[in-house]
Amino acid sequence: MKLTYYGHACFLVECNGKRILFDPFITPNELAKDIRIEDIACDYIAISHGHADHIADAVAIATRTQATVICAFEIYEWMSKQGVANFRPMNTGGKWSSDFGSVKCVVAQHSSCLPDGTYGANPMGFVFNTAEGDFYYSGDTALTMDMQLIPRWAKLKFAVLPIGDNFTMGIEDAIAAADFIQCDKIIGVHYDTFGYIVIDHEAAKQQFAAAGKELILLNIGETIEL
Ligand code: NI
Ligand code: MN
Numbered sequence: 486m487k488l489t490y491y492g493h494a495c496f497l498v499e500c501n502g503k504r505i506l507f508d509p510f511i512t513p514n515e516l517a518k519d520i521r522i523e524d525i526a527c528d529y530i531a532i533s534h535g536h537a538d539h540i541a542d543a544v545a546i547a548t549r550t551q552a553t554v555i556c557a558f559e560i561y562e563w564m565s566k567q568g569v570a571n572f573r574p575m576n577t578g579g580k581w582s583s584d585f586g587s588v589k590c591v592v593a594q595h596s597s598c599l600p601d602g603t604y605g606a607n608p609m610g611f612v613f614n615t616a617e618g619d620f621y622y623s624g625d626t627a628l629t630m631d632m633q634l635i636p637r638w639a640k641l642k643f644a645v646l647p648i649g650d651n652f653t654m655g656i657e658d659a660i661a662a663a664d665f666i667q668c669d670k671i672i673g674v675h676y677d678t679f680g681y682i683v684i685d686h687e688a689a690k691q692q693f694a695a696a697g698k699e700l701i702l703l704n705i706g707e708t709i710e711l
Contacts, residue, residue: 533624535605649682
């Protein structure tokens with residue numbers, strides 16, 4: 486399984502020969518100015534919620550690649566009005582099996598509306614079960630007791646959690662979340678993009694290490710094998 490980081494909370498996971506892109510926000514991100522969305526190939530696009538910093542490039546990439554967009558029903562309605570054709574509209578609690586394995590939509594404690602003010606449904610996280618291993622992307626969220634349910638559904642190889650604080654969990658709560666989900670390998674996202682969420686990388690990694698966990702912070706454009 487491979488993961489490529491595109492900045493903020495956008496990343497691509499390759500598993501079972503399929504490419505799943507998460508929360509595309511690249512062209513408005515000054516830190517990701519070297520990434521060209523035209524170069525990104527994907528079979529699926531998973532969108533956690535409607536905020537612009539998770540959906541900005543979704544219509545452009547979905548239109549070009551014809552990828553299947555996995556998102557809340559209300560986000561499906563909004564994107565389909567903009568010409569996107571292929572979807573799996575879902576909602577929290579729902580699970581779907583496809584050629585990559587399966588995805589289950591789970592609770593995220595956050596807010597959600599689309600960039601033009603349209604209602605964006607409840608935000609969600611995703612639990613993936615695949616032949617190459619299971620992983621969890623929480624989306625933007627606070628630490629929630631509901632995360633204790635995740636081990637019922639998956640034995641996580643890694644998890645992607647927001648760590649930037651202010652709008653989502655910060656480091657301390659992300660470490661507690663890693664305990665709840667029983668996962669020691671965390672890829673941090675949703676930090677540094679805006680002034681409100683700038684973090685000290687080394688201090689963050691040390692805090693995770695002190696809790697017996699690994700925090701991986703990738704360079705934008707970097708790919709790792711998991
Ligand atoms: Ni958000
Ligand atoms: Mn966000």
